[in-house]
Amino acid sequence: MKNKILYILLSVVLLAAWQYFGSTSQTVRLLLSSPSLVTDYFGQNHTALLQATQTTLIEAVAGLLIATVFSFGVMILCFYFPKLMDFVLPIMITSQVIPLIVLAPFFIILLGIGLGSKIAMAALMCFFPIFVNFAQGYKAISQNIHELMHIYNADTWTRIKQVYFPLAMPSIMAGLKISATLAVIGAIVAEFNGAEIGLGKNLFLAAKRLEPDLMMSSLLLSTLLGVVFFGTIYFIEKKIINWQ
Amino acid sequence: MFINIQNLNFAFNKQKPVLNDITISLAKGKTLAIVGASGCGKSTLLRILSGILPNAEGNSLQGDISIYGLTTEQYRQTGKLAFMFQEATLMPHSTVKQNIELPLKIKGNANEQKTNNLIKAVGLEEYSNYLPKQLSGGMKTRVALARSFSTNPELLLLDEPFSALDIAWKSKLYVELEKLREETNTTVIVVTHDVQEALLLADHVIVMNSFGGIETRKEIKSNYSIMQRVNNISGYMNSVYESYMLPIQDAIMNGQNRKNEKQDTIHIA
Numbered sequence: 001m002k003n004k005i006l007y008i009l010l011s012v013v014l015l016a017a018w019q020y021f022g023s024t025s026q027t028v029r030l031l032l033s034s035p036s037l038v039t040d041y042f043g044q045n046h047t048a049l050l051q052a053t054q055t056t057l058i059e060a061v062a063g064l065l066i067a068t069v070f071s072f073g074v075m076i077l078c079f080y081f082p083k084l085m086d087f088v089l090p091i092m093i094t095s096q097v098i099p100l101i102v103l104a105p106f107f108i109i110l111l112g113i114g115l116g117s118k119i120a121m122a123a124l125m126c127f128f129p130i131f132v133n134f135a136q137g138y139k140a141i142s143q144n145i146h147e148l149m150h151i152y153n154a155d156t157w158t159r160i161k162q163v164y165f166p167l168a169m170p171s172i173m174a175g176l177k178i179s180a181t182l183a184v185i186g187a188i189v190a191e192f193n194g195a196e197i198g199l200g201k202n203l204f205l206a207a208k209r210l211e212p213d214l215m216m217s218s219l220l221l222s223t224l225l226g227v228v229f230f231g232t233i234y235f236i237e238k239k240i241i242n243w244q
Numbered sequence: 245m246f247i248n249i250q251n252l253n254f255a256f257n258k259q260k261p262v263l264n265d266i267t268i269s270l271a272k273g274k275t276l277a278i279v280g281a282s283g284c285g286k287s288t289l290l291r292i293l294s295g296i297l298p299n300a301e302g303n304s305l306q307g308d309i310s311i312y313g314l315t316t317e318q319y320r321q322t323g324k325l326a327f328m329f330q331e332a333t334l335m336p337h338s339t340v341k342q343n344i345e346l347p348l349k350i351k352g353n354a355n356e357q358k359t360n361n362l363i364k365a366v367g368l369e370e371y372s373n374y375l376p377k378q379l380s381g382g383m384k385t386r387v388a389l390a391r392s393f394s395t396n397p398e399l400l401l402l403d404e405p406f407s408a409l410d411i412a413w414k415s416k417l418y419v420e421l422e423k424l425r426e427e428t429n430t431t432v433i434v435v436t437h438d439v440q441e442a443l444l445l446a447d448h449v450i451v452m453n454s455f456g457g458i459e460t461r462k463e464i465k466s467n468y469s470i471m472q473r474v475n476n477i478s479g480y481m482n483s484v485y486e487s488y489m490l491p492i493q494d495a496i497m498n499g500q501n502r503k504n505e506k507q508d509t510i511h512i513a
Contacts, residue, residue: 144333147296151320151327152395154350162346166337243337243375 033212038220041213049202053221056199059115059187060229063122064179070123071131075138079164080156089135092128100125100186104193118190118198125186126179130172137171138164170244173237180229188222199225246272246431247293247399252307254285254292254456262288264457266307268450272398275425275432277442279492280452280459281500286435288456290401293433294327295320311399319399323351326397330404332384334376334391341372344390351395362390366420382413389417393424400425402434406441415474418444422470439492443484444473451492453499460495462488 015035022034029037042049078085103124107117141163149159165172191200199218206215247270254263262285270276278286291297295316298305311319319325326347334343345359363372366386376384385405392400406414422445425432436442442449446464453459466473466484473480481489 142331142333144329144331145335147291147294148327148329148333149350150296151294151325152347152350153321153323158350162350163335166335169337241337243377 030210030212033216037213038216042217045214045217049217049221052197052199052202052218053225055115055195055197056118056184056187056191056222057225059118059190059198060122060183060225062115062119063124063186064126064176064183064229066119066123067126067179067183068130068176071127071134074131075134076160078135079138079160085135092131096128101189104190107190108194113194113196118187118195118200121190122183122186125182129178129182130175133171133175133178134168137168140171141167169241170237173233173241176233177230177237180233181226184222184226184229245269246274246312247433248308248310249293250308252289252292252309253304254288254297254306255304257302258304262456263292264455266456266458268458270431270433270448272431273429274447275434275445276448276450277446278433278435278450278452279437279439279442279496281454281496282437284452284454284499285456286437286452287403289452290327290403290433290435292316293399294325294401323395324398326392326395326400328388328392328400328402328405330407332376332381332388334384334387336376339373339375340368340379340387343376343387344394347391347395359394362394365393365424366390382409382417385409385413385417386420389421389424393428393430396428397430400430400432402432404436405434407436407438411477414441415477418474419470421445439489439496440477440481442492443481443488444470444477449488449492451495451499453495459499460491462492464488 018032019035021028022032022037023029028034033041074088078088100121104117104121107120111117111120145163145167149163154162187198188200188203191198192204195201199222202214202218203222205211206218247268249266249268252263252266253261255261266289268276278289280286288297292305292309293311293316297303298316309316311325314322335346338346341359341363344362345354345356348354348359360372363369366389368383368386368390371379371383376387379387385408388405392402406417409417418441421432424430432445434442434445443464449462449464451459451461464484466480468476468480468483
């Protein structure tokens with residue numbers, strides 16, 4: 001409770017300072033605009049801004065869903081063919097040596113300027129944390145539980161359903177929380193490189209044209225998207241993992 | 245004989261032998277207790293019987309083991325085997341009821357009536373919808389015990405299942421175990437380092453030495469029922485002290501001391 005009051009106070013102080021310096025200093029106004037100017041800008045351009053937000057949201061959600069389904073699929077394959085894990089994991093780790101952001105132009109060339117390239121980028125950014133956390137959650141399952149399943153003759157699907165998924169769920173959710181913010185970053189970074197619409201495109205144009213109102217409103221909407229994403233996963237986690 | 249083990253030798257990854265020339269025969273419906281100092285291979289023997297261990301690559305297993313004329317792996321696949329670990333090993337996301345019916349669900353014949361009967365047998369009716377995190381250590385052990393009996397096992401292997409409990413809880417669970425065992429005519433092998441527990445539960449006791457061999461074996465002859473044994477622990481222990489408890493304790497000490505003798509010899513050499 002005490003912390004919450006402090007956070008609210010801090011936010012009020014920052015907003016007040018931003019408003020004060022944005023109103024009194026030309027430099028600050030050019031770089032950061034001010035809360036009142038951003039609010040005015042949003043009021044005048046809310047349709048375009050919300051459309052851009054919606055597009056980025058669709059890209060991020062689709063990317064996160066594809067990455068989740070794909071990483072679950074690979075893990076399920078690894079459960080059926082355990083030696084596959086020894087093969088897949090080094091590839092996963094090696095793939096992380098590549099700074100994934102540099103692949104954004106490649107996806108634009110490959111999939112075009114539309115949603116596909118952004119979804120691919122978001123999915124690529126999300127896949128690794130979900131997969132690795134799932135693998136870690138699986139490896140943390142007690143040996144006794146594996147042996148118990150062996151003694152009871154549980155088939156692989158039963159083990160996946162009754163043991164692997166439920167017990168690895170806390171780790172899976174940790175991976176999903178990391179990926180939730182990465183999905184938004186992935187979509188925005190892909191939009192920087194070329195997009196018809198989206199918050200990333202807005203941010204890119206705002207920097208080029210020196211439009212602080214557009215930049216700050218897009219930045220705040222991007223932050224809001226990240227918070228909503230993270231909050232949704234956090235809410236789901238609290239709902240489904242009540243046994244810890 | 246229900247279980248026949250002849251000249252069993254076992255080593256992990258072809259290293260130092262863990263089990264050394266073990267020969268055991270056990271009739272159906274009997275309880276065998278295996279006692280010995282820590283690290284003597286008691287749990288390894290149990291895990292071999294359960295069909296878990298030979299699976300690992302590089303392990304060396306020699307000798308013959310048959311359970312009801314089948315190999316351990318064949319017997320495991322019949323589904324007539326249950327195992328209870330030192331830790332309760334419950335599914336943390338499942339309730340008491342779900343944990344107990346898990347083996348039945350795996351077999352595809354979940355039976356609510358049977359699950360409820362087992363919950364009642366271990367006195368957890370009020371807790372059937374509780375999660376493991378809401379239970380005490382003793383309650384968790386009772387859930388694990390009920391789960392072990394859910395499939396009507398012919399053979400129940402217990403790996404120091406009550407070691408974390410106090411004597412009051414142990415006594416209750418000995419009676420519950422014996423009641424369930426009598427109802428189902430289950431053959432039980434219990435690994436323990438508690439001689440008193442072995443004498444309370446078993447028809448036969450085997451003492452293992454530090455080389456993974458059998459130091460001595462005793463057939464326990466007593467007219468006391470489990471209830472009488474548990475309700476009159478000190479009286480029962482006094483009655484079996486000289487004939488069983490003392491020789492078993494000596495055998496454990498001798499088996500352990502041999503390890504020290506050998507270590508000394510190696511050190512001097």
